[in-house]
Amino acid sequence: MPPGTGQGGETHQTAGVGQPLLTSNQGLPVADNQNSLHGGYRGPTLLEDFLLREKITHFDHERIPERIVHARGSAAHGYFECLRDCSEWTTASFLSKPKKRTPVFTRFSTVAGGAGSVDTPRDVRGFAVKFYTDEGNFDLVGNNIPVFFIQDAIKFPDLIHAVKMEPDRGFPQAASAHDTFWDFVSLMPESLHMIMWAMSDRTIPRSLRMIDGFGVHTFRLVNAAGEWRFVKFHWRAGLGVESTTWDEAVKIAGADTDYHRRDLWEAIERGDFPTWELGLQVFDQATADSLPFDVLDPTKVIPEEIVPIEVVGRMVLDRNPSNFFAETEQVAFCPSHLVPGLDFSNDPLLQGRLHSYLDTQLSRLGTPNFHQLPINQARCPVANFQRDGQMQMQVPTGRVAYEPNSLGSRLPRESPERGFNSLPLEETGPKQRLRPESFADHYSQARLFFRSMTAPEQGHMINALAFELGKVETGAVRDRVLSHLVLVDETLAQAVADKLGVAAGSISAATPARTPQDLPPSPTLSQVASRAGGLKGRHLAMLVAEGADAELVSTTRQALEKARARVSVIAQKIEGVKLSDGSLLKADGALAGSPSCLFGAVIVLGGEEGMQPLLGHPAAQDFLRDAWRHLKAIGLDAAGQQLAQAAGIGNDDAVLMLSDRKTVARYLKVAAAGKHFAREGQPGTDV
Ligand code: HDE
Numbered sequence: 001m002p003p004g005t006g007q008g009g010e011t012h013q014t015a016g017v018g019q020p021l022l023t024s025n026q027g028l029p030v031a032d033n034q035n036s037l038h039g040g041y042r043g044p045t046l047l048e049d050f051l052l053r054e055k056i057t058h059f060d061h062e063r064i065p066e067r068i069v070h071a072r073g074s075a076a077h078g079y080f081e082c083l084r085d086c087s088e089w090t091t092a093s094f095l096s097k098p099k100k101r102t103p104v105f106t107r108f109s110t111v112a113g114g115a116g117s118v119d120t121p122r123d124v125r126g127f128a129v130k131f132y133t134d135e136g137n138f139d140l141v142g143n144n145i146p147v148f149f150i151q152d153a154i155k156f157p158d159l160i161h162a163v164k165m166e167p168d169r170g171f172p173q174a175a176s177a178h179d180t181f182w183d184f185v186s187l188m189p190e191s192l193h194m195i196m197w198a199m200s201d202r203t204i205p206r207s208l209r210m211i212d213g214f215g216v217h218t219f220r221l222v223n224a225a226g227e228w229r230f231v232k233f234h235w236r237a238g239l240g241v242e243s244t245t246w247d248e249a250v251k252i253a254g255a256d257t258d259y260h261r262r263d264l265w266e267a268i269e270r271g272d273f274p275t276w277e278l279g280l281q282v283f284d285q286a287t288a289d290s291l292p293f294d295v296l297d298p299t300k301v302i303p304e305e306i307v308p309i310e311v312v313g314r315m316v317l318d319r320n321p322s323n324f325f326a327e328t329e330q331v332a333f334c335p336s337h338l339v340p341g342l343d344f345s346n347d348p349l350l351q352g353r354l355h356s357y358l359d360t361q362l363s364r365l366g367t368p369n370f371h372q373l374p375i376n377q378a379r380c381p382v383a384n385f386q387r388d389g390q391m392q393m394q395v396p397t398g399r400v401a402y403e404p405n406s407l408g409s410r411l412p413r414e415s416p417e418r419g420f421n422s423l424p425l426e427e428t429g430p431k432q433r434l435r436p437e438s439f440a441d442h443y444s445q446a447r448l449f450f451r452s453m454t455a456p457e458q459g460h461m462i463n464a465l466a467f468e469l470g471k472v473e474t475g476a477v478r479d480r481v482l483s484h485l486v487l488v489d490e491t492l493a494q495a496v497a498d499k500l501g502v503a504a505g506s507i508s509a510a511t512p513a514r515t516p517q518d519l520p521p522s523p524t525l526s527q528v529a530s531r532a533g534g535l536k537g538r539h540l541a542m543l544v545a546e547g548a549d550a551e552l553v554s555t556t557r558q559a560l561e562k563a564r565a566r567v568s569v570i571a572q573k574i575e576g577v578k579l580s581d582g583s584l585l586k587a588d589g590a591l592a593g594s595p596s597c598l599f600g601a602v603i604v605l606g607g608e609e610g611m612q613p614l615l616g617h618p619a620a621q622d623f624l625r626d627a628w629r630h631l632k633a634i635g636l637d638a639a640g641q642q643l644a645q646a647a648g649i650g651n652d653d654a655v656l657m658l659s660d661r662k663t664v665a666r667y668l669k670v671a672a673a674g675k676h677f678a679r680e681g682q683p684g685t686d687v
Contacts (some may be wrong), residue, residue: 077105196449
């Protein structure tokens with residue numbers, strides 16, 4: 001028998017010089033990792049096989065309970081760089097000095113789907129940042145939308161039960177388009193503002209690198225004099241906010257379930273590090289009192305036009321996790337993790353979260369020692385008298401595990417000066433279960449949001465509402481939602497009703513707790529307005545057929561790379577194509593697995609003859625048909641135009657002929673502008 005081969009022919013990988021020995025978890029060198037211990041030549045496996053049992057038992061316990069919400073996530077390491085001395089507002093050391101860097105770990109997530117669901121459902125995205133500051137960990141556990149569905153934590157389990165899979169049938173997975181969700185919404189008008197955001201393009205992002213983040217609640221900043229101000233946290237994506245269309249998101253879900261995870265990973269591996277600015281809206285009690293809504297109500301924004309956002313730092317994500325489970329899965333965020341110089345507000349949603357996250361980590365990670373996991377460890381000294389518990393990783397020494405004490409030396413002590421002091425705020429009033437009167441206006445900001453959108457964005461919201469309600473089986477639920485939409489905006493309600501086939505005039509308005517007001521529109525809420533423009537960080541596809549002009553291919557590629565876009569060459573066969581000069585152009589993707597929905601803009605180049613096999617090819621036709629439908633810039637040479645004709649796509653300002661450097665430059669300009677919304681309404685598009 002040759003060395004390294006077992007009797008059954010299986011391959012053994014034995015340790016060579018300098019290679020570590022494979023061992024059991026106790027360090028016992030393993031001789032055979034391919035075969036269990038048998039009693040007899042073809043006999044039963046023996047209970048004695050402790051190596052088999054150790055390996056299988058470990059495997060059986062590999063999964064931990066997934067997060068009840070935000071189960072599917074992707075994360076990265078990086079740093080936060082302070083850009084402004086914020087000591088007039090806060091003593092928080094990570095905001096104290098320009099250029100000061102604080103390590104961070106940031107996890108993005110979808111909310112409703114399970115850990116194995118897809119990346120591109122219509123859903124809010126979690127945006128949770130752990131700052132490892134020199135005064136302890138600060139977790140800013142936010143979302144990519146600045147408001148929330150509910151005002152009081154006691155409604156959270158109801159909201160989540162409504163949006164998750166319906167409990168009897170176990171579907172739909174990762175989707176809000178079903179009866180229970182809209183039933184809940186229709187009976188909870190406080191969710192209306194968030195619904196407007198959820199039905200906007202924000203919930204179908206192109207990339208996790210292209211979402212903004214928000215702390216949602218009002219927090220407090222406290223300075224050295226003990227003076228406090230309110231604050232709202234905003235993360236602004238360096239690449240700007242960009243979204244897919246709905247049809248594109250659906251198709252991506254089929255083509256690449258890991259689309260966002262892969263995109264984030266690959267960008268960081270390439271050295272194309274995503275960045276965000278951290279901005280603060282800082283305001284005092286007098287400003288809060290002057291607003292027509294309550295700043296403790298998490299269903300409200302404070303428009304930037306009223307309280308401007310001041311940029312105080314930036315975050316760069318520059319390192320992928322080394323191990324998905326150890327880091328992305330085991331990271332434990334808690335809004336109660338804060339540092340001196342920050343404090344909470346009385347937002348009743350935030351107050352409930354202060355309890356929930358610690359509790360959930362105990363259930364998920366199984367022990368109050370979860371802070372000892374490497375990803376959760378503070379990067380500053382941690383010392384106290386908490387002891388023992390499951391999975392205790394430390395070995396505390398000495399006989400003193402209590403305070404006050406006098407028996408030890410160099411034991412941890414309190415510091416009234418440097419320690420965290422809750423603000424000594426006075427609270428008065430009867431103890432009761434209530435919703436403050438100041439939380440009663442559920443429609444004015446929903447209206448403000450809708451009316452602040454550009455026309456294409458409004459159109460997408462109407463389509464999204466019609467799609468979601470079109471999936472609702474119960475007519476009474478659909479009608480009830482429409483009765484709220486009337487109060488948001490009559491044209492919106494009418495447009496949705498038309499798409500559902502509900503007769504004009506048959507929708508009656510709900511009775512609002514407070515009459516909605518017309519607030520001045522806030523153009524900064526529109527994501528089109530906040531789009532950064534440019535091709536940097538965008539992923540484009542070049543579909544190349546045999547015989548394509550080598551010079552044009554190289555000119556186009558160079559120009560795109562100079563604009564710092566990522567270009568993927570797609571060919572019918574993964575080995576690539578021969579160009580006009582006989583050289584082989586390697587492909588990054590085969591046509592069958594690389595539909596155009598995966599890319600921000602597309603180009604099709606080929607030799608006339610080489611293009612022939614693609615003209616009748618459904619995947620090639622769909623490549624262009626979808627690029628057209630998804631409002632993308634399309635660059636074509638003569639052969640590409642033949643394919644466009646075969647696919648039956650239209651022609652407009654964002655379909656460009658490519659022949660030389662000049663035409664390529666024109667294409668780049670058009671592609672840099674993002675989606676070509678002017679195309680909407682043309683045959684083959686969605687509106
Ligand atoms: Fe969460 N939320 N949440 N949430 N949340 C969780 O904690 C909860 C809320 C958010 O990447 C859970 O560790 C309650 C608002 C993010 O690990 C859980 C309430 C916002 C993440 C929980 C809210 C968020 C979570 C599940 C209402 C935006 C993922 C697993 C009172 C500001 C963090 C976990 C990560 C995760 C509870 C509302 C954001 C169960 C009770 C509002 C980004 O503890």
